[in-house]
Amino acid sequence: MSVTRRAHAKLNVFLRVLGARDDGYHDVETVILPLELHDVVTAEPADGFVVTVQGARARELTRAGGEALVDRAARAWAHETGRETPGATISVEKRIPVAAGLGGGSADAAATILALDDLHGTDLSTETLLGIAAAVGSDVPALVLGGAVYADGRGDRVTPVHAQTTHWVVVPASFAVRTPDAYAWWDDGGTTGPDPGALIAAVEAGNDEILGPALFDDLQSVVAERHPEVADTIAALLDAGALGAAMSGSGPTVVALARHMVHADQIAAEVPGAFVTSGPPRTMGPLSGVV
Numbered sequence: 320m321s322v323t324r325r326a327h328a329k330l331n332v333f334l335r336v337l338g339a340r341d342d343g344y345h346d347v348e349t350v351i352l353p354l355e356l357h358d359v360v361t362a363e364p365a366d367g368f369v370v371t372v373q374g375a376r377a378r379e380l381t382r383a384g385g386e387a388l389v390d391r392a393a394r395a396w397a398h399e400t401g402r403e404t405p406g407a408t409i410s411v412e413k414r415i416p417v418a419a420g421l422g423g424g425s426a427d428a429a430a431t432i433l434a435l436d437d438l439h440g441t442d443l444s445t446e447t448l449l450g451i452a453a454a455v456g457s458d459v460p461a462l463v464l465g466g467a468v469y470a471d472g473r474g475d476r477v478t479p480v481h482a483q484t485t486h487w488v489v490v491p492a493s494f495a496v497r498t499p500d501a502y503a504w505w506d507d508g509g510t511t512g513p514d515p516g517a518l519i520a521a522v523e524a525g526n527d528e529i530l531g532p533a534l535f536d537d538l539q540s541v542v543a544e545r546h547p548e549v550a551d552t553i554a555a556l557l558d559a560g561a562l563g564a565a566m567s568g569s570g571p572t573v574v575a576l577a578r579h580m581v582h583a584d585q586i587a588a589e590v591p592g593a594f595v596t597s598g599p600p601r602t603m604g605p606l607s608g609v610v
Contacts, residue, residue, distance in 0.1 A: 320363070320364060321362060321363040321438070322362045322434045322437040322438045323359060323360070323361040324359075324360050324361075324430040324437075325359060325360075325430065326357055326358040326359065326360050326411075326415075326426035326427045326430035326462075327354055327355070327356070327357045327426055327598075328354045328356040328358075328415045328421040328422055328423060329352060329353050329354060329421060329422040329458065329568075330351075330354060330421065330487065330489075330568075330598070331349050331351060331536060331568050332350040332351075332518065333348075333349060333512070333515050333518055333534060333535050333536065333565075334349045334535075334536045334538060334567075335347060335348040335349065335512045335515055335535075335537055336505055336509060336538065337511055338511075339502075344457065345473065345505075346472065346473065347470070347473065347474055348470075348471045349470050350468070350470075350480055350482075350519060351422075351458065351461040351462075351467065351468050351470055352467050352482060352485070352598045353462065353465065353466065353599050353600060354421075354487070354489075354596045354597065354598035355597050355598060356414065356421070356489070356596045357414065357415070357426070358374070358411055358412055358414050358423060358426060358427055359411070359412040360409065360410070360411050360427055360430035360431055360434055361409070361412075363407060363408045363438075364406060365408045366406070367404055367406075368394075368405045368406070368407060368409075369408045369409070370386050370390055370408075370409045370410075370411070371408070371409070371410045371411070372410075372413055373412055374412040374413040375413065375414055376414055376415065376416060376417055377413045379413070379417040379418075386411055386424070387424070388424040388427060388428040388455060388459075389409055389411060389424075389427050389428055389431050391428065391455050391456075392427075392428035392429070392431040392432050392451070392452075392455045393407070393409060393431050393435060395432075395451045395454050395455050396431070396451055397435075399443070399447065399450075400441050400443070407434075407435060407438060407439075409434070411427050416491040418497070419491050419567075419570075420496070420567040420571065420572045421489075421491075421567060421568070421572055422568065425456050425457075425461075425462050428452070428455050428456060428462075429459050429462035429463040430462075432452060432455075432459075433463065445464070448463055449464065458470075458568075460474075460475050461477045464477050464479065466599055467480045467481070467482035467522070467599050468480055469519065480519065480522060481523045482522050482525075483524075483525030484598065484599065484601055485527060485597065485598060486578070486579055486582070486583040486596075487574050487575065487576060487577065487596055487598065488561065488574070488575040488583050488587045488590065488594070488595055489573075489596055490556065490574075490575075490590055490592055490593045491571075491572045491592065492546070492548060492549070492570075492571035492573075493548075494546065494548075496546070496569055496571045498568075501538045501541065501542055501569035501570060502538070502569070504541035504542065504544075505537065505538055508541060509537055509538065509541050510537065510540075511537060512537050513535070517529070518530065518534075530563070530576060531562025531563030532562065532563045533563065534563040534564065534565040534574075535565055536566045536567065536570075538568070539566040539570065542566060546571055548571070549566055552573040552590070553565065553573055555589070555590050556573065556575035556586060556590055557575075558589075559585070559590055560582070561575035561576060561577060562576045562577065562578065563575065577595075580595065580597070
């Protein structure tokens with residue numbers, strides 16, 4: 320017996336940073352949108368616990384320090400269920416760019432929690448699953464819940480958001496940005512963006528013409544100050560006809576909104592290293608992702 324789940328990448332439709340917290344995190348507001356781009360996480364029963372990684376991005380993950388969030392997620396799930404070990408072998412087929420602001424590690428952690436719950440038949444409540452996820456990382460609850468979500472607090476409080484499928488051009492960078500570094504740079508001179516109410520309404524209404532120009536990321540300016548390639552990529556996407564473009568999360572990946580898939584393909588053809596995806600996945604619902 321084994322359980323296999325898709326671990327969907329994410330983008331931040333916006334990221335509003337409100338300020339540092341006493342616990343070392345930052346209060347934020349964001350809409351997190353899961354994408355068709357995904358890793359594949361498989362859990363098989365075992366006496367102990369092993370994590371293996373394969374796939375196109377496996378070497379990137381090794382260079383970045385390994386799949387630590389999967390290990391943390393599995394052990395948090397085991398602790399919650401009273402087990403000494405997760406009792407599984409977890410294998411990750413890595414496709415999502417690493418340290419790119421696309422939530423690959425968080426997606427793998429979320430899929431691990433859900434796969435272990437299925438594998439061992441523990442059938443934990445959604446509230447309990449979200450609690451485990453919050454203990455692992457700030458983006459993990461959103462990716463456990465599934466679908467588009469509004470997140471606030473340090474990102475661990477999540478509320479479902481109705482979102483139409485949108486089409487995106489994604490441009491990963493040749494370098495990585497550590498999330499703690501991006502937030503530390505914001506502390507030194509970042510600003511807080513506008514109230515996101517109109518942007519959220521555009522997401523829910525599927526109004527891409529309003530949504531595109533409204534995209535923003537409060538970490539973008541401080542990352543681009545140190546890595547001008549981010550601003551150059553945004554400019555190239557806008558010149559190619561994107562409705563809007565912004566960095567995603569702590570970066571350095573840049574995402575751009577297109578009117579439809581053909582439009583996205585046309586934009587991607589003009590920007591080196593770009594690829595096309597969409598989100599939220601049409602088949603994705605709450606706590607979904609089974610392959």
